[in-house]
Amino acid sequence: MSDNGFLIFGSPAISEKEIAEVEACVRSGWLGTGPRVAQFEKDFAVYKELTPSHVAAVNSCTAALHVSMVAAGLVPGSEVITTPLTFCATVNAIIHSDLTPVLADVDLATQNINPAAIEAAITPKTSAILAVHFAGRPCDMNAIMAIANKHNLVVIEDCAHAIETTYHGKKTGTFGDFGCFSFYATKNVVTGEGGMIIGRDEKLIARAKVLALHGMSKDAWHRFSDQGYKHYQVVEAGFKYNMMDLQAALGIHQLARVEQNWLRREQIWQRYMEDFADLPIMLPAPPEDDTKHGYHLFTILIDEAKCGISRDRFLTEMNSKKIGTGVHYLSLPEHPYYQERFGWRSEDYPNAMCIGRQTVSLPLSAKLTDEDVERVIIAVKETIKG
Numbered sequence: 001m002s003d004n005g006f007l008i009f010g011s012p013a014i015s016e017k018e019i020a021e022v023e024a025c026v027r028s029g030w031l032g033t034g035p036r037v038a039q040f041e042k043d044f045a046v047y048k049e050l051t052p053s054h055v056a057a058v059n060s061c062t063a064a065l066h067v068s069m070v071a072a073g074l075v076p077g078s079e080v081i082t083t084p085l086t087f088c089a090t091v092n093a094i095i096h097s098d099l100t101p102v103l104a105d106v107d108l109a110t111q112n113i114n115p116a117a118i119e120a121a122i123t124p125k126t127s128a129i130l131a132v133h134f135a136g137r138p139c140d141m142n143a144i145m146a147i148a149n150k151h152n153l154v155v156i157e158d159c160a161h162a163i164e165t166t167y168h169g170k171k172t173g174t175f176g177d178f179g180c181f182s183f184y185a186t187k188n189v190v191t192g193e194g195g196m197i198i199g200r201d202e203k204l205i206a207r208a209k210v211l212a213l214h215g216m217s218k219d220a221w222h223r224f225s226d227q228g229y230k231h232y233q234v235v236e237a238g239f240k241y242n243m244m245d246l247q248a249a250l251g252i253h254q255l256a257r258v259e260q261n262w263l264r265r266e267q268i269w270q271r272y273m274e275d276f277a278d279l280p281i282m283l284p285a286p287p288e289d290d291t292k293h294g295y296h297l298f299t300i301l302i303d304e305a306k307c308g309i310s311r312d313r314f315l316t317e318m319n320s321k322k323i324g325t326g327v328h329y330l331s332l333p334e335h336p337y338y339q340e341r342f343g344w345r346s347e348d349y350p351n352a353m354c355i356g357r358q359t360v361s362l363p364l365s366a367k368l369t370d371e372d373v374e375r376v377i378i379a380v381k382e383t384i385k386g
Contacts, residue, residue: 007375009324010186013261013367014250021249033057033213033242040248043255044196048171048179053202056209057248061160061182061195063212063241065093068178068197069128071208072154074099078127082158083113084331084344084352086132090158091332094130101342102126103332105349109285111135111299114351115143122147128154133162133172135328136188136294137287141167141175148176156180161296163188164262168290173198178208183247188261188296189254191247212241261366265295268364268373272298275377279384280306282358297328300380301358307384311358314383318360321379326361 025036037057045055058064069080076098082090084103094101104117111134118129129148131139139157148155155176159165163181165172173179183194199205210217215238276283282301287293302311309317318325331352333344346353363376 004322006322007324007363007368007372009326009361009363011363011365011367012185012190013257013365014190015253015257017253017256018250021253022246025245025249028245031246032244034245036245036248036252037243040243040251040255041196043252044181044198047255047258048174048198050174050198051202054198054200054205056197056205056212057243058195058197058212058241059243059247060089060184060193060241061158061180062089062093063239064178064180064182064195064197065090065130065156065158066096067208067211067239067241068156068180068199069093069097069099070211071204072128072156072177074127074154077125079123079125080128080130081118081121081126082130083132083134084333084349085111085134085329085355086158086332087160087329088332088335090130090132091338099127100125103344103349103352106134106351106355108351108354110137110288111355112137112139113144115140115147118144119147122151122153126151126153128156129176130156130158131176132158132160133165133294134297135284135299136161136165136296137285138162138165138167138172138291138293141170141172145175154178160184160187162294164258164292165294166292172294174200177201177204183251183254188265188294189251189258191243191251191254194243194247194251207236211236211238214238214240262295264366264368265364268368269293269295269298271373272362272377276300276380279381281384295364297326297361298364299328299359299361301355302360303358309384311360314360317383318379321383323376323379324363327356327359328361329356329359331356 045052079100079102080094091101104121107114157176157179159173160182162172179198181196183191215236216232304310333346
């Protein structure tokens with residue numbers, strides 16, 4: 001909550017441990033990629049039941065997506081199928097990888113990409129599927145992997161919303177060739193900015209690490225360690241995508257509390273589901289059997305005909321009541337750049353269009369107190385009933 005009583009959407013839960021670690025990092029004199037990044041990678045590998053050689057820290061999920069597609073060696077100009085209901089970073093990473101994005105509509109209930117729509121979008125130019133686990137709900141990975149295996153396609157999982165998520169007992173990010181994670185300020189594990197790549201082929205992850213720091217053969221931690229200076233060689237034309245120790249200082253302790261924070265968000269989620277059950281809004285679908293929902297976003301749909309108020313008016317009214325909200329997302333074909341470059345039309349992806357024009361995300365941070373949650377509930381009920 002801000003000083004003026006405004007309930008900030010997505011405000012992170014930061015403890016004294018993170019603050020102390022950041023201070024220790026600053027006092028150590030090692031701010032860039034160093035021992036804390038290495039520790040964060042090891043901890044994340046343990047959490048995902050991998051070895052550290054299958055994990056690479058970067059400075060954003062966008063960087064993770066970009067590097068994954070470059071490391072995969074996808075043919076320039078080939079097509080990558082993804083969802084129209086996602087943040088622009090997903091499709092921009094495809095574009096920056098010199099690849100062509102192709103959209104496949106979502107399921108109206110789960111709001112995840114529809115496997116049948118993926119199958120229908122495949123052409124001889126298709127090289128990969130980029131699946132986004134929307135709001136923390138896992139995509140139908142059995143169906144997606146079956147399609148990928150049938151057509152010999154690379155699979156990249158956008159897990160920006162889905163650190164804790166599992167599907168049939170298996171952790172998200174471990175199905176495809178690469179899994180990409182976000183630690184942005186509103187995410188379930190926070191480093192301010194930051195991301196992680198995981199992958200089943202350690203050689204491709206090793207390449208991703210090189211690509212993420214200018215294409216150099218040695219990173220700064222290894223070049224300037226107390227074992228003596230080590231020369232580097234540039235082996236690829238890489239990028240400046242490395243994570244800093246300042247970021248990892250937050251992430252180490254955030255990750256240690258990831259399940260504790262998940263439990264708190266689950267409590268808030270259930271409270272919303274119970275208190276909003278009688279309102280004329282569309283609530284999130286229950287988690288599918290044998291899955292673990294990440295509970296990253298609590299999204300409701302505001303149909304003006306049923307609710308007596310438009311989605312945008314609802315946003316304005318909630319803001320006037322000092323409750324922060326989000327929109328996740330206007331569908332990608334709504335944006336002028338993609339319309340002009342690819343000729344995308346919203347009407348061609350009707351489910352994503354409908355969701356994008358009606359959706360509202362309510363506060364769902366582990367930082368919320370019971371009193372904060374009650375404020376949100378009261379504000380929603382007052383706004384819907386007018």
